[in-house]
Amino acid sequence: MAPLQAARAQERYSEQRGGRARRATGNQRSKPLFDDPTRVMLTLLYQRQVCSMKLIADMLEVTPERIGQLVAETRRVHEDHRHQPGYASTRFTTATELLAFPDTAETPRRTSIMEKLSHPRLTGMSREDLGALARRLAPRQLARTERASYQRRGADRQPGSRGGVFPKKIGDEERVVLALLYLRKLCTMDVLAEALGDVSRSSIGNTIREIRPLLAEAGLLPTPADTRYRSAADLLAASAVSKDALKKISREVRSWHLHRRTDLSFQELARRINPVVAGWVNYYGRIRPWELYPLLMRINAYLVRWIRQKYKRLATKRKAIAKMREIARRYPYMFVHWRHTTAAASAW
Numbered sequence: 001m002a003p004l005q006a007a008r009a010q011e012r013y014s015e016q017r018g019g020r021a022r023r024a025t026g027n028q029r030s031k032p033l034f035d036d037p038t039r040v041m042l043t044l045l046y047q048r049q050v051c052s053m054k055l056i057a058d059m060l061e062v063t064p065e066r067i068g069q070l071v072a073e074t075r076r077v078h079e080d081h082r083h084q085p086g087y088a089s090t091r092f093t094t095a096t097e098l099l100a101f102p103d104t105a106e107t108p109r110r111t112s113i114m115e116k117l118s119h120p121r122l123t124g125m126s127r128e129d130l131g132a133l134a135r136r137l138a139p140r141q142l143a144r145t146e147r148a149s150y151q152r153r154g155a156d157r158q159p160g161s162r163g164g165v166f167p168k169k170i171g172d173e174e175r176v177v178l179a180l181l182y183l184r185k186l187c188t189m190d191v192l193a194e195a196l197g198d199v200s201r202s203s204i205g206n207t208i209r210e211i212r213p214l215l216a217e218a219g220l221l222p223t224p225a226d227t228r229y230r231s232a233a234d235l236l237a238a239s240a241v242s243k244d245a246l247k248k249i250s251r252e253v254r255s256w257h258l259h260r261r262t263d264l265s266f267q268e269l270a271r272r273i274n275p276v277v278a279g280w281v282n283y284y285g286r287i288r289p290w291e292l293y294p295l296l297m298r299i300n301a302y303l304v305r306w307i308r309q310k311y312k313r314l315a316t317k318r319k320a321i322a323k324m325r326e327i328a329r330r331y332p333y334m335f336v337h338w339r340h341t342t343a344a345a346s347a348w
Helices: 002-017 036-047 053-060 064-080 095-104 109-117 127-153 172-183 189-196 201-217 232-237 243-256 266-284 289-310 317-330
Strands: none
Touching: 036 053, 036 064, 053 064, 053 095, 109 172, 109 189, 109 232, 127 172, 127 201, 172 189, 172 201, 189 201, 189 232, 243 266, 243 289, 266 289, 289 317
């Protein structure tokens, strides 16, 4: 993409000058502030809505306008190649969270809150359908924003402007989630603002006014829910794992009869159950992981029983538990749930 990026930059310089460049001796242009890979990386961060433009500018100690010009040029190149980067599952609002994420993989507060708010029990649709709806409405949101900007300006954009690239406090998928919750009459705008913490009530109101017509055009206006939440705490707690779901998962774990599968190795057991357990952890554990701990400890208890029946020298409970913890220390990623707990339930 480097030649195309250079061509876009020359095009912008020509628009700003109003014509061709005059010949000059010496170095006509100094080294650019960002090289080509950096420009692509910064554009992807913005397009995937990992963070706002202002956050990127603050970390790099440049102006948001400079980042905006960079994103506008490189974004056009992506569009020419029909490259759609999609949305990141994690959004950062502070530089500290963003810089610490590669080392700690700690989920930012904003992301964990949106995970709770986008629960199917609240939105009335699956997470896959919600993501598809957000991608479907994104171009229409952009077109409406551009039309409103044109009406405010009363004319076309000035040459060399950022081309509609501005900071976003609320991502595209977040906008759809907030609008659905409000239109389902689950809560008020004040409750949504309290839940997010870093977004004002007026910003949420603007978001709802933008998304409501798009949902109406698509025939997707939601029906009101039966329950209404008066506080942010009640709204966020509504996405907890239900007792019925826990009972269903427990029945499935019991049906595996792990302690009787002594014909399999430990690695084969892991390959059999890891995909299923990973799905439970990713779906339910993203919101309240501690609610799954009793279930994960129960799986460990079955593994201890497997060790006791497989090896006679480890038939005592104490030796079997010690052996399992030793394996967990040496191979912490053998079983998916070992990242959360290696304790075994006592009642088995």
